[in-house]
Amino acid sequence: MATTLLLGQTLSFDNDPFAAGLKAARHLSRGAVAMRDGFVLEVGPAADLRGRYGDCTVVDHGNSLLIAGFVDAHVHYSQTGIIASWGKRLIDWLQTYTFPEEMRFDDPGHAQQMAELYFDFSLANGITSAASFCTIHPESVEAYFAAAQARGMRMIGGKVMMDRNAPEGLRDDAQSGYDQSRALLEKWHGVDRLGYAVTPRFAPTSSAAQLEAAGALWTENPTCAMQTHLSEQREEIAWMKELFPDHPDYLSVYEAHGLAGPGAVMGHAIYLTQREVEAMVATGSGVAHCPTSNTFIGSGLCDVRGLAARGIPIGLATDVGGGSSFSMLRTMAAAYEVGQLRGDSLHAAELLWLATQGSANVLRIGDKVGNLAAGREADITVLDLASTPVISQRAARAVDIWDALFATIMLGDDRAVEQVYVAGRQMLPA
Known part of the structure; x- marks a missing residue:
């Protein structure tokens, strides 16, 4: 050529x-x-x-x-259709908007339509790589990877694993979640520019048995990413403590089940304890900062500079559809505004780094893109x-x-x- x-x-x-x-x-x-x-x-x-x-x-x-090209470290392509839905806290937002929309992704036609829209919107905003949560439906993963492959893009994605605290029709179980995820991983991971991410949604929607299965799958396939959510809202943390009373904090739930380490992408990470910060450093786990989502859903203000100063890998993410924009420019602007509210001004160089090489490093593709x-x-x-x-x-x-x-x-x-x-x-x- x-x-x-x-x-x-x-x-x-x-x-x-x-x-x-x-x-x-x-x-x-x-x-x-x-x-x-x-x-x-x-x-x-x-x-x-x-x-x-x-x-x-x-x-x-x-x-x-x-x-x-911009690298989006954390997104839900299946929530493209419900972006900018009005005014809920996280758990209410999931129940009111997210879960009903994700129920539709058992239909391959709908999944394909939304995957095409998602990639069109992302490319229009300069995003060339991303890591996306799909839904529990294998059809959602097939549509996502097929659309990415057709465009020749370096994309990461995975089937959501979720076996409790979700509506009927949006739950798998520990065994089926493992089996379906493994089959999708074996089909798509490493094909062209595609990569798989083991994807338990977050601790409250997975039993200990499912988290154990997710950890086993990641251990068996260490070149994959692992993506989940961590400490997004105070109510979520309180709920986690009710469900896992024997664990000292949120991150320890993931650690105990083999879901921390290099390639682990923890979405949000706003309310980390000192022990959790130390454990993030020790394990090499990374953070996806989601500023438009954190302000839109009223979650809180991530300590970006503090995490970066400790050497924790951190990247930037739109978190569509809880995030309110497909634009990585708008996401950088929101990161600046979040920093201002914390009394910390992020420089344009730091913002651009987060949106490119920082995100690529978190996803362990920083030697390829970013x-x-x-x-x-x-x-x-x-x-x-x-x-x-x-x-x-x-x-x-x-x-x-x-x-x-x-x-x-x-x-x-x-x-x-x-x-x-x-x-x-x-x-x-x-």
């Missing part, structure tokens, strides 16, 4: 800005990305790469910003930093790339996403 050279501003990372500050980032005001056969060959000054790759296809994105770098897969999002009149006039005053990017983070939406490349292929209409 011929080499393609993308021109524009480029922004990549040599290190984690939470640890190294702005020197972790590399910005080129007139840069280029050379790519071939779905991989990045080189990132560098446009003049240099033009000289090295003279016989190539050139796509000039002008002053737009080339970054790694950064513009030689050898990475060519998943690239192109941002127009003057996409609307209000952003344009603000960008005209920007003193540096971070000032311009921050304006797009705070004010931007899908109109700022000029183009998306998945394994080097343009995904949006010209």
Whole structure:
């Protein structure tokens, strides 16, 4: 395949800005990305790469910003249809909106329709990789992976395991949950750019026997991810304590059943005890920060910087449909606002890291996606930093790339996403 050279501003990372500050980032005001056969060959000054790759296809994105495709660390594609449903706490929201909608995913046609919509919306917002909860129905997983495979995307997903405290028709049992998950894992994990995640919804909807089965499945397949929810709301934690009275805290339930460790993606993690923080560090478990969801459902304010300072892997997530936007720009803006409410201002570099390399690291795909770098897969999002009149006039005053990017983070939406490349292929209409 011929080499393609993308021109524009480029922004990549040599290190984690939470640890190294702005020197972790590399910005080129007139840069280029050379790519071939779905991989990045080189990132560098446009003049240099033009000289090295003279016989190539050139796509000039002008002053737009080339970054790694966004990576959504925690989402429920099956909740696409109920995004922005009014005003409930977590448990009420599940019972009123989530469970009735997820009941519909035993229908392969409905599952396919919603998977197609989900991927269309995600790509329109520059998201090129994600980890999604499906439903208890194998049909929901089949539809999700088939739609991702057709688009050539690097996606992670898994069948929800849930054997109690859910309506009839949305419960499996410990054995069937294990058997169905294993069959789906064996069919899809490692195929093309797809990966499986063992997916117990959260401790209150799984018996000890089911959590044990989920842990066994993950132990047997350690290259998979494991995704669940942890300490999202105080009522949820109180409920967990009623159901697991012999455990000192929420995370210990997962630890006891083999559901903590590298590749474990804990959604939310707002109300961690000191012991839980220490255990997250010790086990290498990661966190998916879901700021629009945490504010929309009234959950609380995650201590992002505190977790990052302890070396806990942390990424950013839309958490659709409890999360109120498919836009990773809006999700970064919400993360900034959550930080402000905690008295901590996250820099644009830190926000972008969370939405790209941070999330990829949590999902253990950080060697493949999440950064513009030689050898990475060519998943690239192109941002127009003057996409609307209000952003344009603000960008005209920007003193540096971070000032311009921050304006797009705070004010931007899908109109700022000029183009998306998945394994080097343009995904949006010209």
